[in-house]
C-alpha cells in the first residue's frame with residue numbers, strides 16, 4: 193500500500209488512486225497546492241472556479257528534463273499550452289527559448305523578457321500584421337508556405353531588413369507506432385519535404401536570412417519508442433534538406449510531442465529512454481550540422497501536470513438512482529476535461545474531492561458543470577468520498593489547454609481565476 197493509499201484509508205478496487213494524484217499532498221484533510229490548502233487558495237482567488245498552477249512542479253519538470261536530455265538540447269516552451277503571463281515569465285527563466293503561434297503570443301514572450309533570437313513563430317495563416325511584428329521584433333519566422341515566404345520577403349524589403357527565417361517542413365516519411373500523426377500526407381502545416389529544395393533556391397535570392405528547419409511530428413505521445421523513431425527520422429530529413437540550403441543550419445527544431453498521462457490506462461512517458469536515444473542523435477547533429485542549435489519544443493509536458501482546476505459543488509441531487517454533484521464550473525472553463533477538445537472518446541480526467549482529499553472513496557457520482565447542455569460532464573460515474581455543496585472538486589492534469597482552450601463566453605458565466613502558487 194502506498195503512503196497515499198494509507199492516508200486515504202481503505203479504497204475499493206474501482207477507486208484505486210490514479211497515479212496523477214500521487215504527487216499531491218494533503219494537509220488537514222485538504223489537497224495542498226504550492227504548500228497551501230485549496231480552501232485558502234479559493235479565498236485568495238476571491239472566487240471559484242479557479243485554476244491553480246504549482247510553480248515548484250513546473251521547475252521540477254524542467255529540472256527532470258535537463259537531467260535526462262543531452263546538454264546540447266535546447267528546451268523551448270510552446271506558449272499555446274498555457275499563455276498565462278506569470279507562467280510564461282516563470283518558464284522564460286527556466287528554458288532556453290519559446291515558440292509562439294500568434295502576434296499576441298509573440299508580444300507575451302517579449303514582455304516576459306525572452307531573447308528574441310530564441311523565439312520561433314510557427315503557425316499557418318500568419319497575417320501581414322503578424323509578419324511585420326515578427327520582423328520588427330527580430331525573432332525567427334518559421335515559414336509555412338511559399339506564399340508566406342514571399343509576403344515576409346516583401347515586408348522585409350520594405351523595412352530594409354533581412355529577418356531570420358526557418359522552414360517548417362511537412363515530412364515525407366511514414367512512421368508506424370502510437371501517437372504520432374505523421375502519415376507523409378497532405379497538411380496545412382509546413383512545406384512538403386519534396387518542395388523544400390525549390391523553396392530554398394528561391395529563398396536564396398530574397399531579403400531573408402535562412403537559419404534552419406522546424407519539423408514537428410505531433411502531440412501527446414506517451415510511447416518513447418515511437419518518439420525516438422520520429423526524432424531520428426526528423427534529423428535524417430533535416431540533414432538531407434540541409435544540402436539544398438543557402439546557409440548553414442543554425443536552428444534545428446525537431447518538435448516535441450512528449451505526452452502526459454490523462455486517463456487510467458495511460459502510462460507516463462519513459463523520459464530516460466527518450467533522453468538515452470537523444471544522446472547519439474545530438475552527436476549526429478553536432479557532426480553533420482555543426483552550427484545547429486538543436487531545439488525540442490514542449491507545451492503540455494512542461495505545465496499540464498502542474499495545474500489543477502478547482503470548482504465548487506453547488507448542488508447535490510439524485511436522479512433515478514444516479515447521484516450528481518453540480519458545480520459552478522464546467523465545459524466553458526475546461527473543455528478538455530469534458531472530452532470535447534478533439535478527443536475521440538470521452539474519458540475522465542483524474543478527479544478528487546479536494547476538501548476531503550484523504551477521505552475514503554465511498555460512492556459513485558457524476559460531476560457536472562452548470563451549463564445547460566448534456567455534454568457539460570466533468571467526471572462520469574467516478575468513485576469519490578461523499579461530497580456536498582461547499583466542497584471543492586479538483587480536476588488534475590489541467591495546466592495545459594485548459595483556461596485558454598475553452599469557450600469561456602459560452603452561456604455568459606463568470607470567468608475562472610488563475611493563480612500561480
Ligand SMILES: *Cc1c(COP(=O)(O)O)cnc(C)c1O
Pocket residue numbers: 270272273291314408410411412447448449450489490491492493592
Ligand atoms: C501545439 C504545438 C506544440 C505543443 O504541443 P504539446 O502537445 O502541448 O507539447 C509544439 N509545437 C507546435 C508546432 C505546435 O503546434
